[in-house]
Amino acid sequence: MNRIFVITMVCLCCFVHFSRAQDSDDRYRMPLKDVIGILEERYHIHIKYDENQVEGKWLHYAAWRFRTDVDETLRNILAPLDLKVNKEGEGKYKLKEYEYYRWEPQDGWDYLNKLASQYHDKDSWEQRKEQIRPDLYKAVKLSPMPAVPQSAPLVTKKRKFKDYTVENFALEIMPGLYVNGSIYRPLKSKDKTPLMLSPDGHWGGHRFRKDAQIRCAMTAQMGAVAVSYDLFGWGESTLQFDSKDHRRSLALTVQTLGAIRILDWMLQDKTIDVQRVGICGGSGGGSHAVLLTALDDRITLSIPVVSLSSYFYGGCPCESGLPIHGSAGGTNNVELAAMAAPRPQLVISDGKDWTAHMPQHDFPYLQKVYGYYGKTELVENVHLPEDGHDFGYSKRKPVYDFIAKHFGLDTSGLKNAAGDYDESGCVIEDEKTLYAFGPNGELLPSNAIQGYENLEKLFKD
Incomplete structure (x- = not known):
């Protein structure tokens, strides 16, 4: 009875504030900024926000959304406007855009448990995997797969360094649509060579960054071929599309198709060992690695770095802009990562992003799935609780170790007695040196499409 009385009194008091906004047909509309002022006064809190977050936003029936609990009230007020708050201290909040891709950890764990209840x-x-995979292809608009262009890849002259070479490439993946990258090869190799696809995340500089070049150069010095390639709308892709197009849904399609076409092309090389084909990416590149491994059994080893989480779906449309997570009645990134089993997989996590709780719940789930094959030892987690969201040496070292272990590579000349790697033999090249279309895009093919509208038309046709 007391609860009902309190709620009634809150609503009546709110009407005093809201009556000036009431109109016979405006559904008790009130500017969000005014509503926030009432919230702060009534609950003795402070909500930090930028003017552009509240400008032009109105709320209907605001008075009916108030409850005795401040957090419940905030959800009722902000959810209809796709807004939320982050709590920054006692009584202190910050207004944020609603993040569809980020859940509370317990919510993600509960959902993963529900998914796991479907198999034992x-x-x-295996039946669950067979349900998910075809839906993934449909979700990324690659069912059926587009026809393969018959053009020859554009490959630049090799640049030779002490123990490896680099050449750039542009590969036509659909008529007029190109993916660009660089291939790092061992200077000398006696037998068939392993292949590592090396997508990257959303860090500034992308594949031209120092740490990205180091990772690929070290992979080549260890005896594997590394292929680094652009995100859609990044790098040389901006010769065809605006960088803003990266945050549109077809980015996920183009990046997936680009990786599949690169794999098709590289595996035609008779010097590549088709039994040793890996993929390693960080952040958004880790999401890309998980998806490609789930889609393509030709990938025999996977390393998602600072990306994998049951309560984080990928904060960019190139990770979650198409309904891949609706496949087979619903899935998440950890279940997709489990589709790698029993292929070797290393998950690298850290303590300062959405991978912070990997050892608590998500990794034990992966171990359980690998256990179905009697191969629990083939999935590993390197958790770095004091690290943040990057691809520094502390992440690269376990990557090198894992590739060497499962691909049988010789690292003796690259490691000291303490087990640390010497990366000083990696040459950091100028960004434009890594371009396939020339320093100023002068080699861009005449048939190259321009603009997102033409990309949409290409897929529609």
């Missing part, structure tokens, strides 16, 4: 052994898990 190898056979039931």
Whole structure:
């Protein structure tokens, strides 16, 4: 009875504030800025926001959204406007855009548990995989797969360094649509060579960054071929599209298709060992690695770095801009990562982003799935609780170790007695040196499409 009385009194008091905004047909509309002022006064809190976050926003029936609990009230007020708050201290909040891709950890764990209840052994898990995979292809608009262009890849002259070479490439993946990158090869190799696809995340500089070049150069010095390639709308892709197009849904399609076409092309090389084909990416590149491994059994080893989480779906449309997570009645990134089983997989996590709780719940789930095959030892987690969201040496070292271990590579000349790697033999090249279309785009093919509208038309046709 007391609760009902309190709620009634809150609503009546609110009407005093809101009556000036009431109109016979405006559904008790009131500017969000005014509503925030009432919230602060009534609950003795402070909400930090930028003017552009509240400008032009109105709320209907605001008085009915108030409750005795401040957090419940905030959700009722802000959810209809796709807004939320982050709590920054006692009584202190910051207004944020609603993040569809970020859940509370417990919500993500509960959902993963629900997914896991559908299978309990190898056979039931294999059935689940067979449900997910075709839906993934449909979700990324690659069912059926587009026809393969018959053009020859554009490959630049090799640049030779002490123990490896680099050449740039442009590969036509659909008529007039190109993916660009660089290929790092061992200078000398006696046998068939492993292949590592090396997508990158959303860090500034992308594949031209120092740490990205180091990772690929070290992979080549260890005896594997590394292929680094652009995100859609980044790097040389901006010769065809605006960088803003990266945050549109077809980015996910183009990046997936680009990786599949690169794999098709590289595996035609008779010097590549088709039994040793890996993919390693960080952040958004880690999401890309998980998806490609789930889609393509030709990938025999996967390393998602600072990306994998059951409560984080990828904050960019190139990770979550198409309904891949609706596949087979619903899935998430950790279940997709489990589709790698029993292929070797290393998950690298840190303590300062959405991978912070990897050892608590998500990794044990992966171990359970690998256990269906009797291969629990083939999935590993390197958790760095004091690290943040980057691809520094502390992440690269376990990557090198894992690739060497499972691909049988010789690292003796690259490691000291303490087990640390010497990366000083990696040459950091100028960004434009890594361009396939020339320093000023002068080699861009005449048939190259321009603009997102033409990309949409290409897929529609």
